[in-house]
Amino acid sequence: MAEQLISLDEFWSLREQFPMIDARSEGEFEQSHIPGAINIPILTNAERIAVGTLYKEKGSEEATLKGFELVGPRFHVILRDALTQFPKKKVIVYCWRGGMRSQILSWLLTMVGFEVFRLKGGYKTYRTHTYELVRKDWNLLILGGKTGTGKTRLLQKLQESGEQIIDLEGLANHKGSSFGSIGQPAQPTVEQFENLFAEALRQLNPAKEIWVENESRKIGRLVLPDKFYEQMLEAPLIDIQKSAQERIALIAEEYACLPTDELILAVLRLKKRLGGLRTSQAIEAIVEENHSDWIANLLIYYDKAYTFDLEKHEAGKTIQLDLSGMDEETSTKKLLEAKSQFHGKYTNPTH
Structure with missing residues (x-):
């Protein structure tokens, strides 16, 4: 033939x-x-x-x-x-x-x-x-929040409710921290990441809002396209908040089960930023399986880094949303209500 x-x-x-x-x-x-x-x-x-x-x-x-x-x-x-x-x-x-x-x-x-x-x-x-596709103009809505607030889980819940999302960390095979590669497949090359990224964007309606988790320019060793990252900084941002206890519990659920040696290596990669004493304390807590202690220790660093990144976003386009004590279903509803402050009245698609 x-x-x-x-x-x-x-x-x-x-x-x-x-x-x-x-x-x-x-x-x-x-x-x-x-x-x-x-x-x-x-x-x-x-x-x-x-x-x-x-x-x-x-x-x-x-x-x-x-x-x-x-x-x-x-x-x-x-x-x-x-x-x-x-x-x-x-x-x-x-x-x-x-x-x-x-x-x-x-x-x-x-x-x-x-x-x-x-x-x-x-x-x-x-x-x-x-x-070209990953460098076009997109209508973004950023889901922000400190480490442990469950942003990725909420992003999936938003998708289940009919919202458009891009899971950058999922595409990058990395959770965006020193611990982000543990238990993940190898990251794609930058070029292949952009291919996967573009394939995800092709499925979406560019006229509608796209939820994206707040990220720094780098996810592991991958770098976001400059124009897309700049659009993220200029887009409206909903900064979700959870209690310290909830955040520690969520991080422990995801990371406490991982190999001890890999957790220690992740802490050592942060040694210059944590300092010698806090690094030693965190490693000791990991070895003793005192997960609440080492997580609380590291959150001091990650919270400062998040506050620094948050200041890069365009002024006047951030909403703080306290979701403490709420389950994922209620939290999703609150996020959709908050979205209406930026993009018009929210109507429940199930009604």
Whole structure:
């Protein structure tokens, strides 16, 4: 069967129907890719370097011949892999620019009866779109609050109630503190984070408000796009408050069960900011499983850091909302009522 070239606009609907194959090298794929794609490299990392070097030194013809020399002996392996993984024989294929590698893979697959949709412009076209999307103007509403106020849980409750949210920490695989990577999968690269971020934004209505948890510019080792972060600082912010006891209990629930050695390493990463004495006290409390003590100790630092970050937000756009003693359902209702102060009257969607 012949291949069909598709535009990015056509790609969005077709990818819901067919699996995607990324024909780039394993290194390129690990750096970033279209979420959900499966990597079947036409050239490996080393082969790609060799062909690229030859292209610079002797031109495209020599490089093309070398490419076929390297990949030709693997044609049967590539085909068997594809036939095993995609028995329905309908796939979307892309490489970096929609050029030779995806053309070769498409040609191979059509030889054994595949229906192939090849993305024009390749991954570069997709990446240009995601790069621009996370830097567009968005209608944000920031959910703030000190560590332990349960912002992430409330964000999920807001989503369940029909609100639009972006869970930046979920996309980044990091909870945004020295302890934030414990028990989490490895963080994506900055580029892949932006791809995931853009995919989440694509599902939302840009005309409506989007709830985002208050974050610093960095989430673990990832950096938010400058324009999006600036919009966060300029957006209305609801600063939720909980009692110290509630905050300590929530943090203990999430972190006390984690490995002791990882908790200690997280404290040591803060040593310069905590000072020697408080660091030693926190570690001793962790070892003794006195979780309330080490959490209360660290909250002194985190509360100061939060107050500093809060001062960066645009003046006159912050509402304080005390949710002490309230369950998540009641807290969500209060947040929606507070939202109406910025975005008009709140009406309960269940009535």
